[in-house]
Amino acid sequence: MGYKNGKDILPPSLLKQLQDYIQGEIIYIPKKEQTRAGWGENNGTRQTIQRRNHEIFKLYENGLTVTELIQKYHLSEDSIRKIIVKTRVVVAAQR
Known part of the structure; x- marks a missing residue:
């Protein structure tokens, strides 16, 4: 899992909204549920x-x-x- 700077990947309007909730801290954003593969599906x-x-x-x-x-x-x-x-x-x- 790598860390990315929000100002490099988020639109400015979304970045400003997030700053209302959290500033200068690390936040984890989980994957969407539907993108998760079942056990053993990816490797055969x-x-x-x-x-x-x-x-x-x-x-x-x-x-x-x-x-x-x-x-x-x-x-x-x-x-x-x-x-x-x-x-x-x-x-x-x-x-």
Whole structure:
């Protein structure tokens, strides 16, 4: 986060209005809510995990056991079971 001088970036009328509230101090202006990306959207992590989960589900449908999936993906039994159940619901909704 960088600091900018208000007189360099704000219109003079807005600068004068802000000076009625605060002068010579640092103020933080947050980003707009709609510009904030969801978890893993910018770096592709969300898509990578979705592909992995779909792959786990397909392997399970093709006969791999939960134990084999645990060993292959290094996830807990609970995680594998949750992935299978959630992905089954998503796949059923797509059909």
